[in-house]
Amino acid sequence: xxxxxxxxxxxxxxxxxxxxxxxxxxxxxxxxxxxxxxxxxxxxxxxxxxxxxxxxxxxxxxxxxxxxxxxxxxxxxxxxxxxxxxxxxxxxxxxxxxxxxxxxxxxxxxxxxxxxxxxxxxxxxxxxxxxxxxxxxxxxxxxxxxxxxxxxxxxxxxxxxxxxxxxxxxxxxxxxxxxxxxxxxxxxxxxxxxxxxxxxxxxxxxxxxxxxxxxxxxxxxxxxxxxxxxxxxxxxxxxxxxxxxxxxxxxxxxxxxxxxxxxxxxxxxxxxxxxxxxxxxxxxxxxxxxxxxxxxxxxxxxxxxxxxxxxxxxxxxxxxxxxxxxxxxxxxxxxxxxxxxxxxxxx
Numbered sequence: 478x479x480x481x482x483x484x485x486x487x488x489x490x491x492x493x494x495x496x497x498x499x500x501x502x503x504x505x506x507x508x509x510x511x512x513x514x515x516x517x518x519x520x521x522x523x524x525x526x527x528x529x530x531x532x533x534x535x536x537x538x539x540x541x542x543x544x545x546x547x548x549x550x551x552x553x554x555x556x557x558x559x560x561x562x563x564x565x566x567x568x569x570x571x572x573x574x575x576x577x578x579x580x581x582x583x584x585x586x587x588x589x590x591x592x593x594x595x596x597x598x599x600x601x602x603x604x605x606x607x608x609x610x611x612x613x614x615x616x617x618x619x620x621x622x623x624x625x626x627x628x629x630x631x632x633x634x635x636x637x638x639x640x641x642x643x644x645x646x647x648x649x650x651x652x653x654x655x656x657x658x659x660x661x662x663x664x665x666x667x668x669x670x671x672x673x674x675x676x677x678x679x680x681x682x683x684x685x686x687x688x689x690x691x692x693x694x695x696x697x698x699x700x701x702x703x704x705x706x707x708x709x710x711x712x713x714x715x716x717x718x719x720x721x722x723x724x725x726x727x728x729x730x731x732x733x734x735x736x737x738x739x740x741x742x743x744x745x746x747x748x749x750x751x752x753x754x755x756x757x758x759x760x761x762x763x764x765x766x767x768x769x770x771x772x773x774x775x776x777x778x779x780x781x782x783x784x785x786x787x788x789x790x791x792x793x794x795x796x797x798x799x800x801x802x803x804x805x806x807x808x809x810x811x812x813x814x815x816x817x818x819x820x821x822x823x824x
Contacts, residue, residue, distance in 0.1 A: 521569070618677060644684040
């Protein structure tokens with residue numbers, strides 16, 4: 478994850494290297510248990526944005542109960558010895574009525590927390606909990622002007638100005654509390670959004686965030702090299718990092734964009750949806766083909782040692798998957814260890 482601002486270190490997206498640091502998890506992988514390092518948690522499917530390209534689950538407006546979250550977090554910490562929880566959606570996590578209570582509980586169990594939010598419902602109480610509990614927060618800004626915000630989030634200037642005010646409030650409170658949470662913004666790139674990239678970096682810096690990050694829209698191969706270089710020249714300094722999902726952009730021209738045959742990464746991170754169900758990954762929320770099990774009926778350990786998870790693994794069809802997904806780097810790193818090797822006894 479993104480480190481504290483004190484070191485101004487931003488995620489290098491090198492999961493292909495990080496995965497080999499978890500020797501115990503790799504050992505568990507070969508024995509089919511306790512592999513989870515991180516999960517994506519959808520607290521709710523409710524959302525206060527209106528994104529035209531929404532990938533959420535608005536047709537099922539449910540939320541997890543605090544007891545469901547507690548049950549899951551207890552098992553992640555005590556049984557799986559997992560490392561982190563990424564709170565995202567689904568929907569907008571800040572809308573969950575127990576959002577603050579949930580953050581403090583997860584932190585109390587020793588798990589690191591990352592948060593992705595649209596920021597519209599950010600208030601002082603929630604901001605304080607985020608600053609005290611989270612390792613990072615990234616606001617899905619996706620614009621530098623009200624006009625682009627309307628295109629990306631489907632909301633008008635009033636909502637845009639509210640978000641800008643919320644961001645400035647968060648920056649001020651973080652300074653007051655001497656917070657160490659890495660605080661940033663995200664921007665999804667495409668031909669449509671490309672003209673607003675420099676405005677996005679300018680606005681992010683004006684709001685006082687630690688970093689601003691470009692990521693490509695799923696399936697979009699718009700190149701942004703020139704914009705990134707210009708943004709670094711204009712805006713980057715020791716207090717503000719201009720960054721991007723370089724691991725995705727640098728592979729745009731690869732002839733073979735997916736050099737592996739199996740999604741081994743699904744064993745190391747997964748998604749728990751707002752109806753308390755587990756799927757192979759966040760890209761396949763609510764798809765029956767990738768459904769692993771229902772936590773209302775089974776424990777996570779039971780699901781992780783069941784025949785069903787192997788069935789899902791063996792039947793993953795990459796034609797359903799976007800390129801450069803979260804598991805991509807993990808799969809690239811682990812691909813070799815899953816291949817048969819002749820004369821393995823000789824080094």
